[in-house]
Amino acid sequence: MTTKLIPLAIAMLIAGSASAQQVVKIGHVGPVSGPNSHLGKDNENAARMAIDELNAKGFTINGQKVTLQLVAEDDGSDPKQGTAVAQKLVDAKVKGVIGHLNSGTSVPASKIYNDAGIPQISPATTATQYTKQRFPGAFRVVANDAKLGGTLGKYAVDTLKAKNIAVIDDRTTYGQGVATEFVKGAKGPGVKIVGKEFTSATATDYTAILTSIRAKKPDLVFFGGMDSVGGPMLKQMKALGIDARFMGGDGICTEALGRLAGDAVGEGKVICAEAGGVTGAEQEKVMSDFRARFKQKTGIEVQLYAPYVYDAVMVMAAAMQKANSAEPAKYLPELKKIKYKGVTGDIAFDASGDINNGALTLYTFKGGKRSKMDVIR
Template identity: 85%
Template sequence: MQLSLKLIALAAALAAAGSAQAQQVVKIGHVGPVSGPNAHLGKDNENAARMAIDELNARGVMLGGQKVKLQLLAEDDGSDPKQGTAVAQKLVDAKVNGIIGHLNSGTTVPASKIYHDAGLVQISPATTATQYTRQKFPGAFRVVASDAKLGGTLAKYAVETLKAKNIAIIDDRTTYGQGVAAEFARGIKGPGVKIVAKEFTSATATDYTAILTSIRAKKPDLVFFGGMDSVAGPMLRQLKALGIEARFMGGDGICTEALGRLAGQAIGEGKVVCAEAGGVKGPQEQTMADFRARFKQKTGAEVQLYAPYVYDSVMVMAAAMQNAKSAEPAKYLPELKKIRYEGVTGTIQFDQSGDILNGALTLFTYKGGKRTRIDVIR
């Protein structure tokens, strides 16, 4: 009888130990396009997420007095909404403790409903579509400024600084492209300023001759494109081939180091103006420079665009978990809502909608084929 009681006690102890062991792994899901036309940006993001996870594990993360190991579960959405929702459900089924992603607004928005229904916290490092946080999902956050600010700021710069009068607008029909183009159009105001053309293409198109020929007849002095660099580069080449000398403008989707390579000689000198959601200046510039150096040392690659925001997204989620002493979304969500975190991209705080508070924007142009900063504005 005594032996049986001892065996029962031993079995209970082993079960408890096994349970404790199972609780030591905290799963963080990351989703981005590591295939398709935006793969260079998606890989940039995934590399940054892995870098953050590795650093946290090396540092040691304690939750409620217990050391935990963070594990990254990375998925590819190919910038495709259908694929995005499929991998979102896969991560829900894997019982992740939080989501970092997606990159494209067109995949983030439909996936966010799946995460919301599962009670998960999601931090997007790149999604700018206003629709994302306007859904009022309590667990949806972003660490970059929305299209409302980005589009409006670019419109003001086009009219007041570039003195554009005849403006043509093209979008790629994606959630992101249409959204940023609509916000840009909404901000176009001023004496003698008019939108002379509104056209659209697709995120996978390669020939824009028809719409660009139509635009050429309207004699624009500025063309705004809502879409990604993989389309903007070839479009710039075709604008040059058609003799359209208008300035070219776009949001963060085109504002990459890769655009100069994709556009070749058509990039011009100061011809392209774009804005990236986020940005630092002053003392924060050294922090960002240090991050870029560490990123290159670890990955062997330069930062493409969103890597610093992915890194900060992981770090701020981990900080909220530590403050809550729990990786359960329902427990660390309140901590995330009130957090003030000093990241490589600056101070991260969220408003009631989950948007970054006082988000920065950086204006860039291209000189010698290289992206060159104009200014950081808030």
């Protein structure tokens, strides 16, 4: 009887060990508290949706069924909190990280992931510094600030015919970066940058800087920052009688901007760009289907980055399958050469980890709602 029990006990231990090995942890970081929480929750919801769908389909690696587990952390858009939760994910032995949202948290956290050998795919980080560090495991599925800001600067001059331009940024890594690139792109005969001002990501009163700008009679104001500041700023611009177009990057290019600005958002007054974008009837259908599924699952509309988060998870999972391993050192080479057709379009990375041929989608606001204008590359 004893001899029969011993093999049985060993078999049970082996089975238990195999079961434990079948859980693959993937980290996600975004600001689910603070002024950007609506965007952070949007991202986390999309990551959970992707993980749930993969598990429901019976996700396998090297022929073995595995369970993907999302380990979600909140960085509050704060760099110190961002590095703290990055270390927490490393200690939790995640096999990859999706995040962060803000450049200001993603850039310092990326060194921690790099030192631990953990791949990171950001769905929203646009600061050029992120990939300029040349960390082998750092990727992004959106265009960077050089393309985002530079393209908006060129559009402001060539298409909107702006001549007197004022620039404001929120002093964050993202805000300063996109504003700097905008100024580089806003070149042309008779074009003047009539004022450069700055605020903070947590400020609520912009009267002083807007009064200074009003005296310079700008026909366009560019803001480098997020919608939580951009919306109230538009209200104060209207109250001060500043009749100028308002332009910004993906940080203000959200459905929430219309709510935050109220009637100050105007009709066609705001021009913004979202990093990413799809063209063609087939791809438009894929994106529309994603948005419908997202709303059905979460009960809310996509805010901004959810499709890119979803694709980032799927790309990481695809690389693991191609490598027949969830170990970072083994699937990283597959991630570098991945070619994946996602809901946001074709995804492949260049040698720096930037997305190849990244698209931008231009939007304005009509009736308080975001309205697509064009997709450019």
